[in-house]
Amino acid sequence: MSTKKFNRYTITAALPYANGPLHIGHIAGAYLPSDIYVRYLRLKGEDVVYICGSDEHGVAITIGAKKEGVTPREFIEKYHQLMKGAFEEFGISFDIYSRTSTPTHYAMAQDFFKKIHADGGLIEETSDQYFDEKEQLFLADRYIIGTCPVCANENAYGDQCEKCGTSLSPKQLINPRSTVSGAVPVLKPTKHWYFPLDRYEGWLKEWLLEGHKADLKSNVFGQCKSWLDQGLQPRSITRDLDWGIPVPIAGGEGKVLYVWFDAPIGYISATKELKPNDWEKYWKSDDTRLIHFIGKDNIVFHCIIFPSMLKAAGDFILPDNVPANEFLNLEGDKISTSRNHAVWLHEYLKELPNRKDELRYVLTSIAPETKDADFTWKDYQQRVNSELVAILGNFVNRVMVLTWKYFDGKVPAEHELPNTNEVRARILEKYNTTHEELDKSVAEMTKCLNDFRFREGQFHMMNLARLGNKFLADTEPWKLAKDDMEAVGCILNYALTVVGNIAIACEPFLPHTAASLKQQLNAAASGIDWSEFWKKNQLIRVLAPGHQLGKAELLFRNVEDEEVDIQIDKLRKTKETNQAKKMSETTPAPQENAIKEAIQFDDFAKLDLRVGKITAAEKVEKADKLLKLSVDLGFEQRTIVSGIAEHFTPEEVVNKLVTIVANLAPRKLRGIESQGMILMAENAEGKLQFVNPGSDFELGAIVR
Structure with missing residues (x-):
């Protein structure tokens, strides 16, 4: 951690690209860590600005807009509003969430370019660039892929091979192809302006590798050193596009600024929007600490390219730290926007609206701070139930309920508790031990927050609740209530102190929980x-003592199997859809009446098919497709949840004879245990019909 004294902080979170919604990988990588840190700084009373906004230029925007049949402006507006709304609802507390399409940003980005150009800091060069003849556009480095000349990875990008980490140029790729159309690109001459990164190589080694080696995380330092050891090359900072910030000098007609030159300047222009009269002190004062929160794929831009731009532009401060996180995977597989293999933040907030802090807690618990991590729904369920509910929620609720039970919701007096008997001696011993351990946890939590170790910091925050629970279990105030209310009062007074300190300590990590706790504590x-x-x-x-508490309420509730099953099933269906799509692209469509793959008789013999009668039916609440059926098998009654509500009303199915799979393992659907499956036939139009055994069969008869 930097030991320099700072009077203010400029905290940035990577500008999300406005070509799709946010997923949990984005949140875990840059936005949750930065939000935790900023909330901590604010609680300390620091002068801090927290800056972010949508990155809205580049080839990907024009391609996305074309696919959706809209203009680039309409395209970015859609995703800007979607991301901005999701951030606000989730509780990411930006001071400003701006965008790179504002007039303020256009002016600042162009001023940057003109200043560096006027100082002789750019190279003008005409060279052959790859051109997609099918799409009639010059290709940005990231829209050319081919075989890496170093490791033979067949899907290396035109600027970097993500498999071996080698810095590349498009012309180094073997068998290049356009990611836009798949066509083989051709080389055509075009004029561009280049930023001479190689001129800053020596300075970067001194400033970054020597000056910040002790501060940077190992993954950040290692990637930077690799780039610098390979040697830096001039990078083009203009593109042949009609969407973006126009190059503001003569000869730049028809060209725009490269999105990675334009985008980081968005941090500065957003600050100017927020603080129009004194924005410069957050970017040009030596007593301001600049910190970038990003994912590992943006390390080179924030540690090498943007600092070099800032130095070239003049009197700007440089980043003091760049605490980049690694990647978050999902259910053992990479998060993929193209395959829709993701937990989208806006969908999570819609489907699990009262579980914002639960997601914050789990993502911080598994934060990919030094290596890639994996999010699974079962782990999410386990952490919420066994930690938030059973430890934090349980402790707070026990203290609140006991205080209302014994003292009418008023904080009891803290008496001097003389060591007059064995019980009181034990209480005093537990009090002293607990207090010492609690203070250690607070100190460790604060140290972790200062060092950007938020996963460990949250653990120490939760340790306050663990110690509080142990203190209650060891002192057992409910057993003392008959004989020693003075001791009960002392125990609960201290327990309420712990609850109050948890309310303070959890605010950077769990802000909604902190607000609920403060309300309960009045x-x-x-x-x-x-x-x-x-x-x-x-x-x-x-x-x-005597302070009136608010109403006691549960902070958290258990995550039920049904809730995670829905999410897992959603991912499974997406995977099946992707596989089917892939198969359809390589294999002929199956005949409409094709028979499924053959099975053995022993497989069929395992099925227990029975005749039953539906005696009652009702719709399942908040489930458009499900009916809850009572089925009489003659020898027993069964409850079966069936997805036939779109085809039949409850009244239509009562008294129907049906065939059911009786030995199907029970499964909870919408909180109802389903004890079998109804067999249905489906016609070519998708209409369902019961497989009716006929009225001659007795209920419970076996279907062979």
């Missing part, structure tokens, strides 16, 4: 300065 009426917690980095007194 913190607004406490009359005590809770900010002392962050100044002292130890437990503080938060509630005075």
Whole structure:
């Protein structure tokens, strides 16, 4: 961690590209870590600006707009609003969420270019560039792929091979092809302006590798060193496009600024929008600490290219740290926007609207801070249930309920508890031990926050609840209530102190939970300065004796199997759709009445098919496709949940004779245990019909 004294902080989070929605990989990589850190700085009373916005230029925007049949402006508006809304609802607390299509940004990016150009800091050069004749456009480096000359990876990009990490130029690729059309591109001459990165190589080694070696995370330092060891080359900072910021000098007609020259300047232009009169002190004062939060795929731009641009432009400060995270995978596979293999933030917020902090907690618990991590729904369920519910929620609720039970919801007095008997001696011992351990956890949490180790910091925050639970279990106030209410009061007074300190400590990590805790504690009426917690980095007194608490409410609820099954099933269906699409592209379509693959008789013999009668039916709440059926098998009654509500009303199916699979393993659907499956036939139009055994069969008869 930097030891320099700073008077203000400029915190940036990577500008998300406005060509799709946000997924949990984005959140875990840049936005949740930065939000935790900024909330911590604000709680300490620091002067901080938290900057982000949509990155809205580049070839990907024009391609995406073309595919959707809209203009680039309409395309970016759609995704800008989607991302901005999701960030706000989730609780990412930007001071400003701007965009790179604003007049302020256009002017600042062009001024940057003109300043560097006027100082002789750019190279003008005509060279052969790859051109897609089918799409009639020059191809940006990232839209050319081919075989890497170093490791033979067949899908290396025109600027870098992501398999071996080698820095490349498009002309180095073997068998290049356009990612836009798949065609083999041709070389055509075009004029561009280049930023001479090679001129900054020596300075970068001194400033970055020597000056910041102790501060940078190992993954960041390693990638930067690899780039610098390979040697830097001039990079083109203009493109032949009609969407973007026009090159602002003579001869630049029909050309725009390269998106990776334009985009990071968005941090500065957004700050100017936020602070029009004094934005410069956040970018040009030596006592300002600049920190970029990004994913590992953006390391080179924020550690090498953008710092070189800032130095070339003059009196800007340089980043003091770039705490980049690795990638988050999903259910053992890479998150993929093209395959729709992702947990989309806006969908999560719609489907699980009251579980914002649960997602924050899980993503921080598995944060890919030093290596790639894997998100699974079962792990999500386990962490919420066994940690948030069973540890944090349980401790808070026990303390609140006991205080209401024994003291009518008022903070009990803290008596001097003389060591007069064995029970009190044990209480005093537990109090002293617990207090010491709690102070250690607070100190460790704060150290982790300062060092960008948020996963470990959250663990120490949760340790306050673990220690609180142990203190209650060891002192057992419910057993003392008959004989020693003075001791009960002392125990609950201290337990409420722990709850109050948890409310403060969890705010960077779980802001919605912190708000709920403060409401339950009636913190607004406490009359005590809770900010002392962050100044002292130890437990503080938060509630005075006699303070009236608010209503006790559960902070969290268990995640049920059904909730995660729905999410897992959604991913499974997406995977099946992708596989089917892939198969359809390589194999002829099957005949409409084709018979499925043959099975053995022993496989069929495992089925237990029975005749039943539907005696009652009702729609399942909040499930358009499901009916809850009561089925009489003669020897027993079964409940079966069937997806036939779009074809039949409950009244239509009552008294129907049906054939059911009786030995299908039970499964919960929408909280209802389904004990079998109804057999249905489907015609060419998709209409369902019951497989009716006929009225001559007794209920429970075996179908062979």
